[in-house]
Amino acid sequence: MSLRQALELLALVLFSLFAHAQPLSTDELPGDPLSREWMYFIESGQPLSPYDAKAAFEQGRFAPHGKKIPSLGIGAPPLWLALTLQNPSDDDVQLIFELANAWQDDVALYLFDQKDGIQRWYGGDLTDSPRGSRFMQQPLQLPKGNHLLLLRVAGPDPRLIPVYLTSPQEAQQRNHIELLSYGFLYGGLFALLGYNFILFLGIGRRSYFYYSLFLFSFILLNLSYTGHGQFWFWPGLSHWRQWSHPMLMTLYCVSGLMFALRFLGIDKLRPHLSYIVLGLAVVMMAAQGVAIATDDRELGLIFAFDFVYIFTLLMPLLGMLAWSHGLPTAKLFLLASLSTMVGSCTTGLAVEGYINFNQWTYRAAEIGMFIDAMLLALALAAQFRQSEQERVIAQQLAATDPLTGIANRRAFNEQLQQLWHLDSQRRCRALIMIDIDRFKSINDTLGHEVGDKVLTDIARVIRYSIRNRDQCGRWGGEEFVVLLSSASEEEAGTIAERIRHNIESLCFPAPANKLKVTASLGVCLDEGHSRHEDILRRADEAMYQAKEAGGNRVKLA
Known part of the structure; x- marks a missing residue:
C-alpha cells in the first residue's frame, strides 16, 4: 500500500468517526440549498434498498460532504445523501422538501x-410526474424527535443536487420570486422572438429567421x-424528458x-472559415443523431456539453473577426457573446461550488442569455437601419446626376411617365428643354x-429659377429639362425667360472670368391629350429652332 492510499484510508476512517454528527435542528435550517449539512455515499454494484442505506449510514460508511x-x-x-433532522419542539413541524433540479432520471x-x-416518495424523468410538477417537491411532517432523511439520485445527467428544506412560507416566497423572474424572462424572449419572426416574414432576411430560431431553441432548452x-407541455413524455436536454443543447448551438x-x-470575410463552421454544425447534428440511434444518452450529453463549450468560445471569436474587418454591428455581437460566456461561467462555478450557490449565480446563464438576446436585437436593428440607409443612398445615386446633383435622364423620364398617368388637373402642363449654346x-x-463648373452652376440656376412644385433634370451632355406643373402658356414663357436670363447673368472665376454663357430653350x-413622348419631341424641336435662330432665346412649340 502506497503512502497516498494509506493517507486516504486514514482520512476515510476519521470521517467515519464523525459520521454520526449532531442532528440538524429544524430551527436552524438554512434558506439556501443544503450543502455541508449532508453526509454522502456513492453507490457501487447492486442498488441499495433504503434499509441498506440506513444501515450503511449507521455503520459510518457515509462521509461528511463538505461545503x-x-x-x-x-x-x-448513484449518489445517496443523508441528513439527520431533529424537531426539538412538542408540535409537528411542517417542511417543504424541494429538489430544484429537473433533469435527474x-x-x-x-x-x-x-x-x-x-x-x-419518488420522482425524476423516469417517473410520470403529475401535471403541474416542475420538479420534485414534497411536504414533510416531522413530529418531535430525530428523523433520518435519505435521498438517492441516479441517471446519466450531471449530478447536481440543490435541495431546499424550508418552511412552507419560505418555499412559497421563493417560488413567487421565481415565478416573477421567469415571467419577465419568457415574456421578453417571446416578444423578441415574435417581433423578429414577423420581420423575417415581412422582409425575408434570413438573419431574422436564424435569430428567431436561436431564441426559440434557447427558450425550449430553458423550459x-x-x-x-x-x-x-410534456408532463407525461418521460422519454422526451430524458433526451430533451442534449437534443435542445445541440439545436441551440447549431x-x-x-x-x-x-x-x-x-x-x-472568410469563406473557408464559413465552411469549417458549417461542417462543425453538421458534425454536431450527426454526433447527436448517433447517440440517439444507439440510445446512449450519456454519450449524447457528453457531446452536447462539449458542443456548448465550443460554441461559447467560438461565438466571441467570430465577433472579433468581424469587428477587425470593420463591421459596425460586430461590437454589439461581441458584447452579446461575452455576456453569454460570463453568465455560463458563473453558473458553472456555482454548480461546481467554487462560488456561492443561489438563485442569481445558478441562473446567471439565463441572465447572460437575456442580455445577449437584447444586444443581438439591437445589433439586428442597427444592421437593418444601415442596410436601409445604403439602399436609399443607392437609389438616390441611381436617380441623381453625379456632377450636378439633379435628377438624371432615367429618373426624370420615370417621373414624367408617372405624372402623365395622373388626371388632367394634376398633370404637368408644360415642358422646357434647355441646351447650352456653344458648350x-x-x-x-x-x-x-x-466645363463641369459651368454645368453645375447652370443646374443650380435652373433649380432656383423654377417653382417648388416643378422638377428639373439633366437630359444628357449640356442639355437640361424642366417639368412645369399646372403652368399656363404665359407662366411657362415667364419661367423659361427667367431661366434664360439667369444663365446669361452667370459669372465665373478665373480663368473663365470673361466667359459669357447663354442657352437656347424650347417650351x-x-x-391634356398628348403623350409624354410627343411633348418631349416637340420641346426638343422648339429648342433646336431657338438654336438655329442664333441661340440665347426661348422658342414656344
Whole structure:
C-alpha cells in the first residue's frame, strides 16, 4: 500500500468517526440549498434498498460532504445523501422538501422516524410526474424527535443536487420570486422572438429567421432544464424528458452558429472559415443523431456539453473577426457573446461550488442569455437601419446626376411617365428643354474642369429659377429639362425667360472670368391629350429652332 492510499484510508476512517454528527435542528435550517449539512455515499454494484442505506449510514460508511452543493459529472454512479433532522419542539413541524433540479432520471426520498417507520416518495424523468410538477417537491411532517432523511439520485445527467428544506412560507416566497423572474424572462424572449419572426416574414432576411430560431431553441432548452416544459407541455413524455436536454443543447448551438455566420457575413470575410463552421454544425447534428440511434444518452450529453463549450468560445471569436474587418454591428455581437460566456461561467462555478450557490449565480446563464438576446436585437436593428440607409443612398445615386446633383435622364423620364398617368388637373402642363449654346468650345478652350463648373452652376440656376412644385433634370451632355406643373402658356414663357436670363447673368472665376454663357430653350404646352413622348419631341424641336435662330432665346412649340 502506497503512502497516498494509506493517507486516504486514514482520512476515510476519521470521517467515519464523525459520521454520526449532531442532528440538524429544524430551527436552524438554512434558506439556501443544503450543502455541508449532508453526509454522502456513492453507490457501487447492486442498488441499495433504503434499509441498506440506513444501515450503511449507521455503520459510518457515509462521509461528511463538505461545503459544496452535491455535484458529480455526467454518467456518475448513484449518489445517496443523508441528513439527520431533529424537531426539538412538542408540535409537528411542517417542511417543504424541494429538489430544484429537473433533469435527474431517478429520485427517491425516504424519511425514517425514531421507530424505523418509513415514508417514501419518488420522482425524476423516469417517473410520470403529475401535471403541474416542475420538479420534485414534497411536504414533510416531522413530529418531535430525530428523523433520518435519505435521498438517492441516479441517471446519466450531471449530478447536481440543490435541495431546499424550508418552511412552507419560505418555499412559497421563493417560488413567487421565481415565478416573477421567469415571467419577465419568457415574456421578453417571446416578444423578441415574435417581433423578429414577423420581420423575417415581412422582409425575408434570413438573419431574422436564424435569430428567431436561436431564441426559440434557447427558450425550449430553458423550459427543459428548469422543468417548465414538464410543468406546462410534456408532463407525461418521460422519454422526451430524458433526451430533451442534449437534443435542445445541440439545436441551440447549431442555430446560434448559423445566425452568427449570416449576421456577420463570415462567408464573405472568410469563406473557408464559413465552411469549417458549417461542417462543425453538421458534425454536431450527426454526433447527436448517433447517440440517439444507439440510445446512449450519456454519450449524447457528453457531446452536447462539449458542443456548448465550443460554441461559447467560438461565438466571441467570430465577433472579433468581424469587428477587425470593420463591421459596425460586430461590437454589439461581441458584447452579446461575452455576456453569454460570463453568465455560463458563473453558473458553472456555482454548480461546481467554487462560488456561492443561489438563485442569481445558478441562473446567471439565463441572465447572460437575456442580455445577449437584447444586444443581438439591437445589433439586428442597427444592421437593418444601415442596410436601409445604403439602399436609399443607392437609389438616390441611381436617380441623381453625379456632377450636378439633379435628377438624371432615367429618373426624370420615370417621373414624367408617372405624372402623365395622373388626371388632367394634376398633370404637368408644360415642358422646357434647355441646351447650352456653344458648350463644346468651352471644353475645347478652357478645359473640362471649367466645363463641369459651368454645368453645375447652370443646374443650380435652373433649380432656383423654377417653382417648388416643378422638377428639373439633366437630359444628357449640356442639355437640361424642366417639368412645369399646372403652368399656363404665359407662366411657362415667364419661367423659361427667367431661366434664360439667369444663365446669361452667370459669372465665373478665373480663368473663365470673361466667359459669357447663354442657352437656347424650347417650351411645349400640353393640352391634356398628348403623350409624354410627343411633348418631349416637340420641346426638343422648339429648342433646336431657338438654336438655329442664333441661340440665347426661348422658342414656344
